[in-house]
Amino acid sequence: MLLVKAIGRRLAYSVLTVLLATLLVFVALQALPGNLATQLLGQNATPAAVARLDASLGLNRPAWQRYLDWLGGALHGDFGRSLVSQQPVLTEAGGYLRNTALLAGIVIVAGITLSLVLGVIAGLTRDRWPDLAISGLSLLGMSVPEFTVATLLVLAFAIRLQWFPAVVTAGPTATVGELLPAVWLPAAALTAVMAAYIIRMMRTSVIDVMSAEYVTLARVRGLSSARVLFRHALPNALLPTLNVIAINIAWLVGGVVVVESVFNYPGIGTLMIQAVHNRDLPVLQFIAVFGALTFVVCNLLADLAALWLNPRLRTPGRAG
Amino acid sequence: MTNLALRVRPRRLSLPARPSLLIGLFLVGLNVVVALAAPLLAPYSPTEPNALDAIEGSSSAHWLGTDQLGRDVLSRVLYGGRYAMLISLSAALLTVVLGTVLGCLTAYRRGWFDEVLMRLLDSVLSVPAILALLVVVTALGSGASVIILASTVVYCPALIRVVRAAALSVVGLDYVTAARARGEGFWPIMVREIWPNILDVVLVEFAMRASWITLLVSSLSFLGFGANPPTPDWGLMVSENRSLLTVVPLATIAPIVALATLIVGLNLAADGIAKARGIDRITGGLR
Amino acid sequence: MSAAPELVQSTELVAEISGLSIAYRSGGRDVPVLREVSLSLGAGEALAIVGESGCGKSTLASALVGQLRTGSRVTGGSVRIAGEDVLAGDARTVRTLRRHQIGFVPQNAGHSLTPSMRIGAQVVEVLRATRKMDKSAARAEAVRLLAQVRLPEPGVLVDRYPHQLSGGQQQRVAVALALAGSPRLLVLDEPTTGLDVVTQASVLALFSSLRKELGISLVMVSHDLGAVSAVCERVVIMYAGRVVETGATRAAFRLPAHPYTRGLLSSVARIAAPGLPLGMPGSVADAHASSGCVFAPRCEFAQDSCTEGDAPELAPVESEDAERFSACLRLPEVLAAPAWEAQVRPPRTRERGEPLLQISGLTVDYRRRPDPRTGPTVSDVDLTVHRGEVVALVGESGSGKSTIAWTIAGLRRPTSGEITLDGTADLTRTAARRDPAVRHQVQLVFQNATTSLNPRRTVGDAVLRPLRLRGLRGEEAVVARDRVFEDVGLEPGHAERYPAQLSGGQQQRVGIARALGGGPTLVLADEVVSALDVSIQASVLRLLDDLRDEHQLGYLFISHDLAVVRALADRVVVLYLGRVCEEGPIEQVFAGPNHPYTRLLMDSALATEPGVTEALVGSEDEPESAPPAAGCAFRNRCPQRVEGLCDHETPPWQDLDDGHRIRCHVPVPVEIGART
Secondary structure, X not given: XXXXXXXXXXXXXXXXXXXXXXXXXXHHHHOOOOOHHHHHHOOOOOHHHHHHHHHHHOOOOOXXXXXXXXXXXXXXXXXXXXXOOOOEHXXXXXXXXHHXXXXXXXXXXXXXXXXXXXXXXXXXXXXXXXXXXXXXXXHHHHHOOHHHHHHHHHHHHHHHOOOOOOOOOOOOOOOHHHHHHHHHHHHHHHHHHHHHHHHHHHHHHHHHHHOOHHHHHHHHOXXXXXXXXXXXXXXXXXXXXXXXXXXXXXXXXXXXXXXXXXXXXXXXXXXXXHHHHHOOHHHHHHHHHHHHHHHHHHHHHHHXXXXXXXXXXXXXXXXX | OOOOOOXXXXXXXXXXXXXXXXXXXXXXXXXXXXXXXXXXXXXXXXXXXXXXXXXXXXXXXOOOOEXXXXXXXXXXXXXXXXXXXXXXXXXXXXXXXXXXXXXXXXXXXXXXXXXHHHHHHHHHHHOOHHHHHHHHHHHHOOOHHHHXXXXXXXXXXXXXXXXXXXXXXXXXXXXXXXXHHOOOOHHHHHHHHHHHHHHHHHHHHXXXXXXXXXXXXXXXXXXXXXXXXXXXXXXXXXXXXXXXXXXXXXXXXXXXXXXXXXXHHHHHHHHHHHHHHOOOOOOOOOO | OOOOHHHOOOOOEEEEEEEEXXXXXXXXXXXXXXXXXXXXXXXOOEEEXXXXXXXXXXXXXXXXXXXXXXXXXXXEEEEEXXXXXXXXXXXXXXXXXXXXXXXXXXXXXXXXXXXXXXXHHHHHHHHHHHOOOOHHHHHHHHHHHHHHOOOOOHHHHOOOOHHHOOHHHHHHHHHHHHHOOOOOEEEEEOOOOOOOHHHHHHHHHHHHHHHHHHXXXXXXXXXXXXXXXXXXXXXXXXXXXXXXXXXXXXXXXXXXXXXXXXXXXXOOOEOOEOOEEOOOOOOHHHOOXXXXXXXHHHOOOOOHHHHOOOOOOOEEEOOOOOOEEEOOOOHHHHHHOOOHHHOEEOOOOOOOOOEEEEEEEEEEOOOOOOOOOEOOOEEEEEEEEEOOOEEEEEOOOOOOHHHHHHHHHOOOOOOEEEEEEOOOEEOOOOHHHOOHHHHHHEEEEOOOOOOOOOOOOOHHHXXXXXXXXXXXXXXXXXXXXXXXXXXXXXXXXHHXXXXXXXXXXXXXXXXXXXXXXXXXXXXXXXXXXXXXXXXXXXXXXXXXXXXXXXXXXXXXXXEOOHHHHHHHOOEEEEEEOOEEEEEEEHXXXXXXOOOHHHHHHHHHHHHOOOOOOOOOOOOOOOOOXXXXXXXXOOHHXXXXXXXXXXXXXXXXXXXXXXXXXXXXXXXXXXXXXXXX
């Protein structure tokens, strides 16, 4: 019963957060200074063109009405039409979304797993050479901007060694097969940057848990080291890392603009830059909301995972 | 009761000399000094083009070579940190000041203020940072003050959460209770009791925010939304010169290395403080 | 037991420690924790290791299991369990020993259970690691083990998680886990810390009966002399890493052979003897003597010869109980000294002052959505404290005593009721809303002195603050602060120190000084001596007693420890689940007759006094967490319960003599069974 209530609460909060985010985004985008249509069309727009755009965007109606209209449409999957291509936003963004999913998927499966393992190793061999090597590398990884890692990877693997293509030539409608040879370098770049945070968090967590009393006691009871590590320590060490993983997954889906730019990878980041350049409002709105939704969903999943791993959260305790 | 052996060293603000902290502070200091003294140190003007000397490798005249407009790479690298550092240090300071006050306030008051603020922060946090900055820059221009304010808004929520967590652990302690029982109000308690005990957390956060904002600003410049040509900026330099990566690699590598020294310095400093004070660095997101 | 291990056959011994020295590294030097400790334990014996903080007893307990804290190392000697060296042995040997020979019950049982695994799973895990068992057999055995440690409903508990159990239950689970491997030796590290007095008594009873049932040897490490004398027939007394006395518990406590043992015994407040215990001067931190006896700086028998040469060796003491040893050069004088029981400051009779604090009908309700089956946290409490009077508020955790204190201090608002100070000032307002003059009159002193002081400010600053808030400025304030420091027995020079540089006792004195600095008339002392070492407790109690006379203070003295209450208080109010069940002058309450709950408390506490070796009574030791909506709060644990009546009707007050009254449906028997 407590479990259902806990899940229900989190679900409700998540929905509220997404709604608030959509409102924020809407307000921010639509509250940009100057007449919106003039902004979009540039300073030399004719009054007629401005008026037409005003009407088509519905800018002559009050803001809250526009928001509700948009929200209603969004719930049905209708996010309006792209100002550039006149296509429905979802159709326009569909290809990009799929490509981002591919890239993110690879990074999540391979990159996050690798990071967790490295983090555990670093935590267990604290201050010895494996830890120093891993920690040193991850410090470097998080100190260097994505474009740096991407550029260096291109230099090394694409130009010098010629294992992978330097740039993706396929467009947003490319099939998975066409993208596959080109997806590895971007994936590596993203992993290099993201891994550091997960490794460090896991390392700290493992160190904390391994020195906790219940782990020491498990050893004193004569249990083998392997058993102590996997059954007693790791489930508890994983808990604080869940949120970090969630935030990173959300970032993978919403914010990898730079890496996509370097490799010309046709994902959401590329769409974002185009939309910003073109001032394509409906698309921008969609991307922002999609990012927020992903973030909230990831955090919700992390919370659910925490509920599963931590019995204290799902069963009532005793005051005693 | 007269002759006491000191059992624990007093927890004053002196930080023991850990190598990571010292190296970190040194690197940051070096970058700050170089950025300030660039006019004195740079052999050439960072912006004046010189078509004759374009795309040259390293030589005695140009230690790091020249870029495609013939500008001296070394000079540009020396000047290159100014833009990013100005923005990131200002934004980090603003973020920390604002975030600390809000974080302490919400930890102290709790109740509905806390709930509402947390929901709001969650919503702000959920919007992708880079998108927010791109949009703001597009709409309001890429002036330094715009980026500083936008960065502050984007990075404040996470800081508020961290400060709130740290303040919560302090607020429950008896010495704060004693102050409350004396009838003291929020501000005296925050300044006298809470602040000195979360100072170390705040310092670590400051260093980390500064490093992240620097990364973000460089990325913005790389994408063309930050510093505008001909401003010498490391991110912009990488963007401009990477097409010539095979011909004059130094023109791309040099700004990368310079940027790395600053950020590694900031991260080492943050690490050093955290280890020295025994704090868990539990902020692990990309914000 | 002998000090010369070579005389004993090691195959007979379950545990043998020879000349063990352990040190840790700090600032480039070795700081010794244990110095040449030797003791041995045969089959079926129960040995207690007693001392205060800093004596090394926990290190010794861990060493018995082959566990050293990081940074510590063995600088001499060995620990042998069943003939095998457990500190120097290889990993396999040590693991085998841990599985089959030794069971360890740690100090804080709650933290020692893995929070993510069910209780049963943890027991089964140990069973399957130590014996060849399949899953269903192991589970059945787990249930049997849980029953053996007297856990209620073991079949249900086996599927629970640790956080769903109370402190006492968690402790029992830790014992079950230790017993799962059928060990020959059980090591208990401070097994009663953090438990309520009733739970303590029943847990100790469990140890005694387990010993008889299973025939295992027991090593119990504790600072609690009473707990130790209830369970162990032999005792080892430690001070600053050395053994200072060993022998039979009864003999050692009746006629101590070392000045430290004497000092310890005379520091413990006892229900059986009213009055303030003497205590010992100084603290363990003084014990860094490089030559001579470690205890000499605090010893009343010390002579010059005590501070010269090597530390004294353990020498045999003549007595009818075999095998007593003491490391004291002045042994004959110690044995001939007057009985330690006599060193007590007898209670004084005092004039009762004006009424200071008057509480009537106080009710505090925290529940946001009131469950109709439960009642408010605190309900209908009446209390009066006069000037110069110490009123003790007694109850276990969850009884609402801290809630009441915080409400009086203005940190909470009461739901209903009246609280007045000096007949005029209304204390139902929160601190911020009170008149500043009134605010200062009520001061709080906290249990944990360390967390009650801001680690980043000097202690002088901490005491200066309330003085400044009262309006004193500059030089005036500093002078006043120095005077307060002297009042509490600290030197004005200490003002520049940070809390971490002071001992626990000194920190608590700073806490008291800070309260005094406010210029109070009423002091709320919330478990102020509970976290202190026994010898320090005595001196702080005396300080509180002196201050009350000097400044005509009224105290509301909250404590769960009846013996401490007996030492200091004039009147007692007993609280159960937020409802007063008994109150009266101290002598009357301790003479009896009593409310069944008070009776339970006193029996549990009496059973664990040093020198008393009555059989312990195991009882229902689990208090419920929520007070009932109606009827008597104690009904589920009460031996005198009347069906129907106690469930629905609020019990009436019954007046016994002299202001002593209890709240019970069952009429109190008139004969007075004196328990003093």
